[in-house]
Structure formats: C-alpha cells, structure tokens
Amino acid sequence: MMHFLSVYGLQLVGKTWQHLYISAISLGLGVIVAVPLGVLLTRAKKIANVVVSIASMLQTIPALALLAFMIPIFGIGATPAIVALFIYSLLPILRNTYLGMNDVDPSLKDAAKGMGMTNWQSIIKVEVPLAGPVIMAGIRLSATYVIAWAALASYIGAGGLGDFIFNGLNLYRTDLILGGSIPVILLALIVDWLLGKLEVALTPRTTHE
C-alpha cells in the first residue's frame, strides 16, 4: 500500500479532486433544479405525477448508456459526465422535496394562509423549513449515487477516480482497481457524513434546551 501511494499518491490526489469536482457540480445543479421544481409541483398537483414519472424514467436508463448518449451532444470530457450525473441526481431530490412538502401538517398550512401569509411566505417560512429534513435526506441519497456513478465518467474521458479502476481492469492490476474503488467508497461515506451534519444543522429546533 505504501508502495502504491508513493507511486500514485500525487495522481490519486488529483483524481480525487476531479472526482469530487464532477460530483459536486452535478449534485449542486441537481439541488438548484430539483428543490424548486419539487416545491412548484406541490402547487400544481395535477402535473406532479407526470413530472415525477419522467424523473423516475430517466433514472432507469443504464448509467453507461446515458453517459454514451451525452457524447454526440456534448463531446467528451467533464461536461457530458456532469450533465448525465445531474440527470441522475434529480429524482431522489425531486421526490423527497415533493413528498416532504406534502407531508407538512395541512393544518399548519391552513393556519399560515389563514393568518395572511402569501403563498411564497408560506413556502419560505413554514413549508420548506418543516420539510427540510426530508429534502436533505433526498440530497444525501443523490450525493451517494452521484459519487458512485462518477467513477463511470472516466469512460467518456471525464477523469476522476474511475481512471484507476478502468486502467486496473484493462491491465489486470488489482492494486489499481482497489486504489480507485476504496477512495470512491471513502469519499461517498465522508460526504454523506458531512451532509448528515448539515441536515442536523438545518433541522429546525423545536425545543429550547
């Protein structure tokens, strides 16, 4: 292992950074699009099922196939990978946002409206804070998926820890496969743990102790 690190150490740091970078941008875009979309869907329940179905359908496209689809559109490199992973990140966030918002006690929404909150005020002051933990759970789930699948992105030249894994597969080098896989697993675990911390911080307090 020391040998592996002394030879590939610097490369490992670079690839990990690339991996993290691709994942973070995909997830970030996913949050920016899916959370507001999920919120909007609670105000347009008729189309909510259609949109959630479409997102579910996108989820069923095999990861490798989706990445391949991106090449004619975006060429090779990081961009097509980010777009593909972004699509994958949508569903869990979208679904959890929608369900979390819907699960907020209807009498609280009724009280908010009845006291004279606008639709927007009700969302910002009441519904999103109360749905926060559920939304965060969706983001954590997406984060884990995205980090795992980002390994495949090296297949279309996006770089990242997948490079080690694919090289290892091509060269029958177990140390390279492990050297790529273990950091991916560690990365996923660490990010999930950090987001867990964030979830606790964002969960609204309900006691003063």
Added chain:
Amino acid sequence: MFLSMEHLNKTYSGGKVAVDDFNLEIEKGEFVCFIGTSGSGKTTTMRMINRMLQQTSGTIKLNGKDISDMDPVQLRRKIGYVIQNIGLMPHMTIRQNITIVPKLLKWSQAKMDQRAEEMIKLVELPTEFLDRYPSELSGGQQQRIGVVRALAADQDLILMDEPYGALDPITRESLQDLIKDLQTRLGKTVVFVTHDMDEALTLATKIVVMDGGKIMQVATPDEILRHPANEFVENLIGKDRLIQARPSITTVGQVMLKNVASITPDKLLREALKMMHDRRVDSLLVTDQGGNLKGYLDIEDIDYNFKTATSVGDVMHNDVFYVKSDSLIRDTVERILKRGFKNVPVVDAQHKLVGIVTRAALVDIVYDALWGEPDKTDEREDATAQGGDAK
C-alpha cells in the same frame, strides 16, 4: 352593520350544495356561534368570511365593504383565525408564533416584543414561555397561545373553527371562560364554529343553528331554549337540556301565584283577621291603594296587639323581602331557599305587588329539572298554599 352576509351560496363542483341562501347580520362586539352537525355548512360559511373559500354567489360585507374587492392576504391579516388543530408553528418559539401577523405587517422588533409580552400576560402564562417551543407546552397552553395569536395584531374580528374540540373538558371550560372574558373585555367580535350545544349556550350572544347548508334558527341562547324553531333545533338542544334549562330561562313571573291575599294599611285589624279566616291563611301582604307593596302582617301581630292597635298600618312589618317578577328562577331560588322563607312576594318593575312565590312552586321547578315533564295540572292560580309566617 359590522359584518353582513347576504344570500350566500356555496356549491361544489360535484353539484353538492354546502351553503344555501345564508343571510346573517353581525354587530360589533357580538359573540356568534355557528352550530350544526358535520356537513351542515357551518365551517364552510365561516371560511368564506376570510376568503379561505370563495362563495359561489352572494356577498359578504365587512364594515360595509365587499370583501371580494379586497386583497385576500390583506383581509386575512385583519381577521384573527383560530383552528381546531391549534396550528402553532413547531419550528418557531412562542414569541415568534404570537407575532406572526405583526411580523407580516412589518411591525418593529421592539413593538413585537412588547406585544408578545402583553399577549402572554393576557392568557395568564409566564413570560418565560415566550422563548419556548410549542412542543414544550401542554395542549391547553398551546391553544391559549393560539387564541392570543389571533389577537396580537389588533384584529377586531376573530374566526374560531371548533377551537376547543380536541381538548379535555376541564381545559375546554377554562378556555371558554378565557375567550368569553377577552371578548367582552376587549370588545372583539367572534364567529365561533362548534358542534357542542353547551359550548354555544355558554359563549354565544347569538346562536346560528344550521342544517344542510341552511339556517334553521338565529336567536339568543335564552330564546333558543325557550322557543326552539323546529324539531331539528329541539333535537340538537336535547330534551334533557331543555328541561334542565328551565330554571335558567323561567322567570319568577311565570311560576308565581297570582291571587294574593293582600290588605291596605288603613283597614282595621278586625277586617284583617276576618280576611285571614276566610282565605285560610296566617299572614297577609300589605299594599297601599295603588297596589304597591308596603309590608306584611302576621296572625301573631294581630294576636299581641288586638287590644292596643286598631288599623293594619299600626302593627305591620315594613321590612319585607321580595323578588322582581322578571328575575330568573335560577337567580332567586337559592336566595329563597337559603333564607328559609315559605313564600316571597313578587313585585313588578313599578314595585306593585303582582303575586307570590311559594316553596311548593319551587319544588315543582326542581322536580321538573330532575325528572322531566312538568305536571301541568298543579293549581298555580290558587293562593291557599300561602301560609306560615313570611320570614
């Protein structure tokens, strides 16, 4: 007129009529209870007042202005709203909860803090509670906060939708006292939806009975107990309650005996004695020529003073205990029984003697209240039961 509803109609898309030609006028300071079974349209009607629901037709005017012309959000900030599930925001402190509407109205923080303290004192909770969260309060305490939250921005009109339905009877009673007290003290107008007749009778100045989206009766609690408009209202009140309510709605005038043995002060004692003998009574009430109650006369008074005095006026007692004919039995029965009077004269507003209440009549009232239907054959017009000393 503070709030007027004219020809309100609410028909749902399936064709179900929830409210049908609802007309009601509410004055400032009234406590109006909407009562009815579920599906009677009472909550639907209430929710149209703050435009949580839009009527199919008809108009609602607040202070003479048609509320359809107002911005619904601005309108709701002017109307207090209390719901059954309390609806305190679990992620906000009590202080933040109380000042939700003031904050929407962009009050300064200092003014909001001051108001929060005033409000929590109003419902007799310690100010330390302001920094707690709703989950740290009991259900009754939470609804107290729910009530003042609806008052915090000086709303004149408060809508309450079965606010105490989920509370235990003891807590409910103390909250009923609270809202009644606040309402009268602060001069608020309240529209209160309930399915509990006791609650409506306790709180309301005006009860609106609804069934199937229609108004069955609009009346004061007394009026509704005395004259239920139809069988539905009668059933809603319940037979037991109608009978038990009798002492609280029956006036002294209704149960008194009208044929009273009375005499004027200028009559001779001899005449008084003869009258007692003829009427088979042992005391007489004394009135002046105009029929005004002056006092009473006992057989003992005649016995002791027959030799020395001649007229009734010389020996009669002036300190006579009496009741007014329009006072309620509920308020007088205890006084009569406690003082041990066998009978008490009844006067009208001009202090004229109009009748007498005997213990026998009170027995009837208590009997009816406990065992139901009164016996109509009793001889209330007859004064022969008037006996014993009047003290």
